Amino acid sequence: xxxxxxxxxxxxxxxxxxxxxxxxxxxxxxxxxxxxxxxxxxxxxxxxxxxxxxxxxxxxxxxxxxxxxxxxxxxxxxxxxxxxxxxxxxxxxxxxxxxxxxxxxxxxxxxxxxxxxxxxxxxxxxxxxxxxxxxxxxxxxxxxxxxxxxxxxxxxxxxxxxxxxxxxxxxxxxxxxxxxxxxxxxxxxxxxxxxxxxxxxxxxxxxxxxxxxxxxxxxxxxxxxxxxxxxxxxxxxxxxxxxxxxxxxxxxxxxxxxxxxxxxxxxxxxxxxxxxxxxxxxxxxxxxxxxxxxxxxxxxxxxxxxxxxxxxxxxxxxxxxxxxxxxxxxxxxxxxxxxxxxxxxxxxxxxxxxxxxxxxxxxxxxxxxxxxxxxxxxxxxxxxxxxxxxxxxxxxxxxxxxxxxxxxxxx
Amino acid sequence: xxxxxxxxxxxxxxxxxxxxxxxxxxxxxxxxxxxxxxxxxxxxxxxxxxxxxxxxxxxxxxxxxxxxxxxxxxxxxxxxxxxxxxxxxxxxxxxxxxxxxxxxxxxxxxxxxxxxxxxxxxxxxxxxxxxxxxxxxxxxxxxxxxxxxxxxxxxxxxxxxxxxxxxxxxxxxxxxxxxxxxxxxxxxxxxxxxxxxxxxxxxxxxxxxxxxxxxxxxxxxxxxxxxxxxxxxxxxxxxxxxxxxxxxxxxxxxxxxxxxxxxxxxxxxxxxxxxxxxxxxxxxxxxxxxxxxxxxxxxxxxxxxxxxxxxxxxxxxxxxxxxxxxxxx
Numbered sequence: 001x002x003x004x005x006x007x008x009x010x011x012x013x014x015x016x017x018x019x020x021x022x023x024x025x026x027x028x029x030x031x032x033x034x035x036x037x038x039x040x041x042x043x044x045x046x047x048x049x050x051x052x053x054x055x056x057x058x059x060x061x062x063x064x065x066x067x068x069x070x071x072x073x074x075x076x077x078x079x080x081x082x083x084x085x086x087x088x089x090x091x092x093x094x095x096x097x098x099x100x101x102x103x104x105x106x107x108x109x110x111x112x113x114x115x116x117x118x119x120x121x122x123x124x125x126x127x128x129x130x131x132x133x134x135x136x137x138x139x140x141x142x143x144x145x146x147x148x149x150x151x152x153x154x155x156x157x158x159x160x161x162x163x164x165x166x167x168x169x170x171x172x173x174x175x176x177x178x179x180x181x182x183x184x185x186x187x188x189x190x191x192x193x194x195x196x197x198x199x200x201x202x203x204x205x206x207x208x209x210x211x212x213x214x215x216x217x218x219x220x221x222x223x224x225x226x227x228x229x230x231x232x233x234x235x236x237x238x239x240x241x242x243x244x245x246x247x248x249x250x251x252x253x254x255x256x257x258x259x260x261x262x263x264x265x266x267x268x269x270x271x272x273x274x275x276x277x278x279x280x281x282x283x284x285x286x287x288x289x290x291x292x293x294x295x296x297x298x299x300x301x302x303x304x305x306x307x308x309x310x311x312x313x314x315x316x317x318x319x320x321x322x323x324x325x326x327x328x329x330x331x332x333x334x335x336x337x338x339x340x341x342x343x344x345x346x347x348x349x350x351x352x353x354x355x356x357x358x359x360x361x362x363x364x365x366x367x368x369x370x371x372x373x374x375x376x377x378x379x380x381x382x383x384x385x386x387x388x389x390x391x392x393x394x395x396x397x398x399x400x401x402x403x404x405x406x407x408x409x410x411x
Numbered sequence: 412x413x414x415x416x417x418x419x420x421x422x423x424x425x426x427x428x429x430x431x432x433x434x435x436x437x438x439x440x441x442x443x444x445x446x447x448x449x450x451x452x453x454x455x456x457x458x459x460x461x462x463x464x465x466x467x468x469x470x471x472x473x474x475x476x477x478x479x480x481x482x483x484x485x486x487x488x489x490x491x492x493x494x495x496x497x498x499x500x501x502x503x504x505x506x507x508x509x510x511x512x513x514x515x516x517x518x519x520x521x522x523x524x525x526x527x528x529x530x531x532x533x534x535x536x537x538x539x540x541x542x543x544x545x546x547x548x549x550x551x552x553x554x555x556x557x558x559x560x561x562x563x564x565x566x567x568x569x570x571x572x573x574x575x576x577x578x579x580x581x582x583x584x585x586x587x588x589x590x591x592x593x594x595x596x597x598x599x600x601x602x603x604x605x606x607x608x609x610x611x612x613x614x615x616x617x618x619x620x621x622x623x624x625x626x627x628x629x630x631x632x633x634x635x636x637x638x639x640x641x642x643x644x645x646x647x648x649x650x651x652x653x654x655x656x657x658x659x660x661x662x663x664x665x666x667x668x669x670x671x672x673x674x675x676x677x678x679x680x681x682x683x684x685x686x687x688x689x690x691x692x693x694x695x696x697x698x699x700x701x702x703x704x705x706x707x708x709x710x711x712x713x714x715x716x717x718x719x720x721x722x723x724x725x726x727x728x729x730x731x732x733x734x735x736x737x738x739x740x
Contacts, residue, residue: 045512100529266474399530402548
């Protein structure tokens with residue numbers, strides 16, 4: 001019999017205010033259906049495929065050597081305000097973080113590129129011989145902030161966590177998959193408590209160009225998951241963390257992660273399986289672990305791309321084809337409000353699932369006319385409060401075909 | 412940290428992209444792999460080679476529920492392409508973001524993005540092999556790869572899957588990676604940089620299940636324990652033999668490039684009943700180093716060897732050991 005895993009506290013740093021907002025500060029704005037998507041003004045986007053994002057103008061974050069670490073620290077501070085984390089320090093505290101590579105500055109990369117090609121074409125030997133000097137000290141600093149593992153390591157050092165430290169790099173499923181990893185290790189006894197979640201800091205020129213070039217970004221500049229007018233996602237940034245423990249917390253709010261599921265589409269690099277086969281298997285795995293066949297609420301991956309939303313809704317329709325209660329499960333996606341956090345997306349989605357069990361179901365901002373290909377009990381306009389929900393599912397699906405589902409229940 | 416593995420997990424097969432016998436892309440220039448090749452980073456190519464070999468040995472009939480757990484380094488992109496993008500982004504006043512957005516995009520192959528994302532080292536293998544079960548991609552600079560093995564074991568023990576591929580692929584000779592390591596650590600004469608991949612095909616041994624895996628028996632290696640300590644504050648230095656789970660009668664294989672750790676462990680191991688300590692000389696392949704050492708040690712172990720501890724160290728000071736035993740001891 002494996003050990004049980006409970007949600008002890010949550011924290012986030014979101015773009016719901018221009019200077020950034022904690023999860024607690026974000027909730028009323030999210031419930032009102034507001035969106036953080038706005039024009040990017042902190043760098044020149046002339047000629048870019050998309051010129052909007054849900055970004056954070058926090059000066060301290062902007063000045064940080066590693067934007068990912070700065071966002072994650074803000075999220076952690078919200079948990080630290082609630083729980084004395086120092087008491088958990090030691091070999092039984094783990095850190096599980098979804099993160100992708102950070103970004104060196106274009107100038108630093110350009111210096112490296114010049115060193116790579118003194119004669120016009122890339123020359124490996126010349127690069128190794130000259131790049132160190134050409135790049136200079138600034139590039140070295142940048143390189144340290146590029147490693148995906150740097151954020152989790154810094155978090156572990158801050159917390160005095162001597163247990164497992166995992167950096168999960170599964171693109172858009174990273175945050176949820178990091179929570180899956182934490183649950184696995186908590187169950188296995190490798191740690192008794194864990195900080196888990198994800199961070200996305202991809203509102204930068206390279207990501208806007210990269211995703212734009214792929215045709216994944218909204219040309220209209222609006223994130224409208226499940227809407228008939230959806231035309232791609234909007235990049236967002238932020239961090240979301242949970243404190244998980246094997247001991248149930250005191251008080252009335254006891255939330256347990258009773259099921260996790262992960263799968264691979266094994267289908268295509270960018271397109272989801274058209275019927276959502278992998279998504280369905282991940283959801284069914286989470287349901288099977290929890291012993292449930294239904295949930296009250298689904299925080300969908302819901303990116304606002306044509307293919308993803310249709311595939312996810314097709315999978316949802318099959319998994320929940322026989323609802324025990326009419327009008328369930330309620331479905332919404334946070335990406336309409338905060339954009340797509342990539343490696344942090346599944347983590348902020350999980351916070352929404354937990355919030356639903358607290359009675360607050362957030363709406364899908366931007367959704368006004370659900371597409372016929374996206375059937376479901378969508379929550380539109382304002383959120384719903386005062387609901388008594390017992391179970392919620394959170395989905396996260398990645399480019400490359402990795403899927404993760406987390407099922408959380410009120411106890 | 413450590414996790415015991417009470418439910419036996421056996422090594423069914425292994426596959427390698429051996430750093431001592433570099434693999435050219437030409438072996439993939441036919442069949443379905445041909446189309447994928449231009450989208451793949453070097454690490455993705457290496458990972459697929461190793462996984463394909465492991466799967467050929469395992470001969471599993473169905474991969475729908477099989478797990479795939481990989482450790483990866485920074486996926487190395489094609490620097491020539493990056494250089495073209497950046498050069499096109501320069502005008503008379505040098506590099507500008509506006510020119511980057513307008514001119515840089517024109518020379519950018521959109522598929523370039525797939526070389527940059529860390530998870531695509533695994534994603535290509537999943538797509539090309541049809542592996543579709545539980546999964547994880549963990550970032551590693553060396554010993555952290557043992558966390559991927561630990562993840563796979565946890566999934567197998569818990570019943571998330573009955574079979575799983577686990578391993579790593581990495582390239583320390585990618586220009587940016589090589590530069591980074593040269594700057595941080597200096598040249599390591601006893602550890603030439605290399606690239607490679609190794610993948611183990613693992614199966615849970617459940618006495619309640621039906622027929623055992625093909626070829627299962629007392630001669631098959633099982634994973635008895637996984638122990639590691641990552642480098643850097645606030646973590647301690649090289650753990651003791653006891654902390655690494657090495658038993659008195661284990662044959663011990665050290666991956667030997669980290670001379671100071673090897674010497675420290677050799678001293679600790681001096682009083683053991685079984686004196687056999689072998690030192691491997693593999694190139695440093697960062698995330699892939701540990702599984703390459705496992706594969707090498709398991710391949711070389713004589714039939715008389717019943718317990719084997721493979722100890723690896725990385726440039727950050729991390730040390731870890733995987734203990735293998737014959738049969739489900």
